[in-house]
Amino acid sequence: MKVLILGATGHVGSRLHTHLQHANISSIAASRGRMRSNVANHIILDSMNLAELTKQLQNVDAVVNCVAGSKDAIGAGAQILTQAALAVGKPTIVHLSTMSVYGASEGVITETSPFDPDYNWYAAAKCEAEGHMQAYARAGGKVVVLRPGCIHGPGSVQWVERIANLLKTFRLGDLGSAGDGWSNLVHVDDVVKAIHFGLEIPLAAGEIQHFNLAAPDSPRWNQYFIDLAQAIDATPVKRIHPLQLKLDSKAFSPAIKISQKLLAKAKQAGLANRLPEPLPPSLVRLFKQHIFLDAQKASANLSFMTYEQSLLSSIEWLKNEQH
Amino acid sequence: MISNLNNLPSGSTIEADVCIVGAGAAGVSLALSLSGRGLKILLLESGFEFADDKTQDLYAGEVADEKLHSPPDKYRQRRFGGSTTIWGGRCMPFDPIDFEPREYIPQSGWPISYQDLAPYYQQANKLLEAGVYEYDADKVFDEEQQAAIKGFKSDILKTNNLERFSCPTNVGDRYKQRLVLAKDVEVLLGANCTGIRLNQAGNHVNQLDIASLEGIKASVVAKKVILATGGIETTRLLLASNDICKNGIGNEHDLVGRYYQCHIAGNLGKLTVLGATSNVRHGYEVSLEGIYCRRRFALTADTQKKIGAGNMVARLHFPKIVDPSHKIGVLSGLFLAKNFISYEYGKRLKDGRSSFVIYLKHFANIILDPIDTVKFLYHWITKRTLAKRKFPSVILSNKSNQFTFEIHSEQYPNPNSRITLISDTDIFGMPKVKVDWQYLSEDIESVRRSLKVFVQEINQSGLATFEFNDDQLEEDLTRFGAYGGHHIGTTRMGTSPENSVVDADCKLHNIDNLYIASASVFPTSSQANPTLTIVAMSLRLADHIADTVHAGKASHSII
Numbered sequence A: 001m002k003v004l005i006l007g008a009t010g011h012v013g014s015r016l017h018t019h020l021q022h023a024n025i026s027s028i029a030a031s032r033g034r035m036r037s038n039v040a041n042h043i044i045l046d047s048m049n050l051a052e053l054t055k056q057l058q059n060v061d062a063v064v065n066c067v068a069g070s071k072d073a074i075g076a077g078a079q080i081l082t083q084a085a086l087a088v089g090k091p092t093i094v095h096l097s098t099m100s101v102y103g104a105s106e107g108v109i110t111e112t113s114p115f116d117p118d119y120n121w122y123a124a125a126k127c128e129a130e131g132h133m134q135a136y137a138r139a140g141g142k143v144v145v146l147r148p149g150c151i152h153g154p155g156s157v158q159w160v161e162r163i164a165n166l167l168k169t170f171r172l173g174d175l176g177s178a179g180d181g182w183s184n185l186v187h188v189d190d191v192v193k194a195i196h197f198g199l200e201i202p203l204a205a206g207e208i209q210h211f212n213l214a215a216p217d218s219p220r221w222n223q224y225f226i227d228l229a230q231a232i233d234a235t236p237v238k239r240i241h242p243l244q245l246k247l248d249s250k251a252f253s254p255a256i257k258i259s260q261k262l263l264a265k266a267k268q269a270g271l272a273n274r275l276p277e278p279l280p281p282s283l284v285r286l287f288k289q290h291i292f293l294d295a296q297k298a299s300a301n302l303s304f305m306t307y308e309q310s311l312l313s314s315i316e317w318l319k320n321e322q323h
Numbered sequence B: 001m002i003s004n005l006n007n008l009p010s011g012s013t014i015e016a017d018v019c020i021v022g023a024g025a026a027g028v029s030l031a032l033s034l035s036g037r038g039l040k041i042l043l044l045e046s047g048f049e050f051a052d053d054k055t056q057d058l059y060a061g062e063v064a065d066e067k068l069h070s071p072p073d074k075y076r077q078r079r080f081g082g083s084t085t086i087w088g089g090r091c092m093p094f095d096p097i098d099f100e101p102r103e104y105i106p107q108s109g110w111p112i113s114y115q116d117l118a119p120y121y122q123q124a125n126k127l128l129e130a131g132v133y134e135y136d137a138d139k140v141f142d143e144e145q146q147a148a149i150k151g152f153k154s155d156i157l158k159t160n161n162l163e164r165f166s167c168p169t170n171v172g173d174r175y176k177q178r179l180v181l182a183k184d185v186e187v188l189l190g191a192n193c194t195g196i197r198l199n200q201a202g203n204h205v206n207q208l209d210i211a212s213l214e215g216i217k218a219s220v221v222a223k224k225v226i227l228a229t230g231g232i233e234t235t236r237l238l239l240a241s242n243d244i245c246k247n248g249i250g251n252e253h254d255l256v257g258r259y260y261q262c263h264i265a266g267n268l269g270k271l272t273v274l275g276a277t278s279n280v281r282h283g284y285e286v287s288l289e290g291i292y293c294r295r296r297f298a299l300t301a302d303t304q305k306k307i308g309a310g311n312m313v314a315r316l317h318f319p320k321i322v323d324p325s326h327k328i329g330v331l332s333g334l335f336l337a338k339n340f341i342s343y344e345y346g347k348r349l350k351d352g353r354s355s356f357v358i359y360l361k362h363f364a365n366i367i368l369d370p371i372d373t374v375k376f377l378y379h380w381i382t383k384r385t386l387a388k389r390k391f392p393s394v395i396l397s398n399k400s401n402q403f404t405f406e407i408h409s410e411q412y413p414n415p416n417s418r419i420t421l422i423s424d425t426d427i428f429g430m431p432k433v434k435v436d437w438q439y440l441s442e443d444i445e446s447v448r449r450s451l452k453v454f455v456q457e458i459n460q461s462g463l464a465t466f467e468f469n470d471d472q473l474e475e476d477l478t479r480f481g482a483y484g485g486h487h488i489g490t491t492r493m494g495t496s497p498e499n500s501v502v503d504a505d506c507k508l509h510n511i512d513n514l515y516i517a518s519a520s521v522f523p524t525s526s527q528a529n530p531t532l533t534i535v536a537m538s539l540r541l542a543d544h545i546a547d548t549v550h551a552g553k554a555s556h557s558i559i
Helices: A011-022 A050-057 A071-087 A121-138 A157-168 A188-200 A221-231 A242-265 A269-273 A281-287 A307-322 B025-034 B053-059 B114-127 B171-181 B230-240 B301-307 B329-336 B343-349 B356-368 B370-385 B441-461 B470-478 B531-548
Strands: A002-006 A026-031 A042-044 A062-065 A092-096 A107-109 A143-148 A150-152 A185-187 A208-213 A291-293 B002-004 B012-021 B041-044 B157-165 B185-189 B192-198 B205-211 B217-227 B264-273 B292-299 B312-317 B402-409 B418-425 B431-436 B464-467 B514-516
Touching: A002 A011, A011 A026, A011 A188, A050 A071, A062 A071, A062 A188, A071 A092, A071 A121, A092 A121, A092 A188, A121 A143, A121 A208, A143 A188, A150 A157, A150 A188, A157 A221, A157 A307, A185 A188, A185 A307, A188 A208, A221 A307, A242 A269, A242 A281, B002 B171, B012 B025, B012 B185, B012 B205, B025 B041, B025 B114, B025 B171, B025 B185, B025 B531, B041 B217, B114 B531, B157 B312, B157 B441, B192 B230, B217 B230, B217 B531, B230 B418, B230 B431, B264 B441, B264 B470, B292 B301, B292 B441, B301 B441, B312 B441, B329 B356, B329 B370, B356 B370, B402 B441, B441 B464, B441 B470
Parallel strands: A002 A026, A002 A062, A026 A042, A062 A092, A092 A143, A107 A291, A143 A208, A150 A185, B002 B185, B012 B041, B012 B217, B041 B185, B217 B514
Antiparallel strands: B157 B292, B192 B205, B205 B217, B264 B402, B264 B464, B292 B312, B312 B402, B418 B431
């Protein structure tokens, strides 16, 4: 089998590429921007360019869509991908979606739970992308859609490094009710395994399968924060007052975000990197969202790492990064 | 889901697999644990999410001697979250010895062991936000650097006994959203249980009568019924439901309401630590996970057995607040502010004997000690008033190495210490309670025996001296009466109906579907405050009930 990975230099894409190579599956790593000499089988590909994409798809049996980025890159990008795939004989698409498609939903969420595209721009773009995948299946294509929770483990800037930085400065800690939401953590290697599984799953023409991905023993956010804080010596863990969270996310963090943008415009990336971590209101909302991503369907085919194993792996990576 | 009885039509019948009466520490823990197991759970709560005077008035009753016990509507809260809305947060498990029969304590011994509760203690600790379940201070803090008294070692008087502090967690507030989202749980507010209706044979609960203060009446029919209304109210409900069983439910052997225990507590003695003030750590330590903790002094189980004494702990404490001779501005400030402090927390500041001169002396203490007073106020406001994890209590800087011991001791079970019903009724026609808390000379003598070992061990250490006034011990231990808020023993657990009200599964002996989740099932009171054990026992009961209805473990646990 020959596989094209779109977004292959990202967090999941890069680990997937390495994994497939070890599994003796021929994969082509495609990304925008500069050539990566350290990545085997790397090509530069703008996934928004229908002609280029169509050309690349001619040579593969399957394509994995790990593209991240703007609303267009996600939504319109998915449409271009399905157009190109239809034009070259319908290779299997494994599409990396997100639990964000369920938006503000709470409670136990299965693969058939309703979407909430109005939640924010990201949910809207990801819902749109899934719509194109659905259309591709209706046109006879084979699709596997994966909806992971929060991907942590080695390389997770968002859910390990950022959280650690916020813990170290005591801007996160034990949030009480405000951190009572489920973390829905899933280790990046489990996501990679799920993609591999998606590539090999026998599908009939026109069939689409959806899988939620979250470790079944994934804790509530507070537990993750308390465990991670202790591992990185951000102790004693502080109980964060709801007012502090509110001020941080609604006043302090927007100011950081604006400063980051201004400094980036002024080409002062070094200075921008030295700014504190923003804690956006969307993140604060997520921490208290009681959304439990039910991954039983995936669990029937995959064994997830335990929370303890994946936490250790995240901590090890973080400590190596810091050195 | 959270709803209100006032929104239902009068005469409704609500069906459930499990009905829990009372949404406090026990009821909320039960509902959280039972959720996700395919059962329909109904959690009845008399009050609302806010304090309501009319509802609270339903707790009014009499006490035999107000000097010995607070009125029944104090230290109890009839609202969503129950008395966790006002509790102090002190958590510690009962010790293994508490569960053992001890021949020197008549009526001691539980039908379960510490090991039966151990796994539930872990979960309970988490629910109450008291951190890791580790109560050996030497495993949490440095044995040498964070010792209570530097260098103090004794084989029989230990200082590694730890207490941990909850936020304090108001379980209603903290877990409301979990209950709102749980499709299998209905929390019904404004629902007062006014009667437990048994079948004619008196061995099965057919229904519960419920009513709101606005006049809505309804019935609940449930496969299993759990009373989780606290020690006093559980007793009241059983005694008042006397249409089939004339002496009240479960009271064939006149045990319901008897053996009422709180704790024997007092501030006494004079401990002087030698050397530098840095040799003593009398305040709170903070564990890595951010929990306020404190070391306590306690005799080993073997020593207790050897001297025939009940379980007791002692904390390093400051001098008696009411006596202005301590010359500490902060304490005098507390004394003068006693009327602005809630009843529950101000009680031990009032002994009713303060003259004008005493007040003046306290005032002088503040004037003469302004820096410490201001420092204390700043710390109190930032770490307690404004904090979500609250600094547990007043701790003063140690300037003199002089302390007292704050004693908290087990009571000997006493059938004459009891809760009964009186003819006066509440708005629903439910008889009110009369609380006649009594202590025995054995309670005092037990503390005396223990303190004598304290004297021996501390004095022979060469690191400190300790003395207490033998003649004044009873007065010191009973000055403020029963330690408030601990309502233990009135529906005691045991092996047979002749010696107890409930069995080892907290089920009433001769009724197939009625259970109790409350400190009232504890046969003995331990040295420990009861909340953590109430929650642990409730979680154990939830597993048992799920087993009996073949529900098993939760597929999606929200605990």
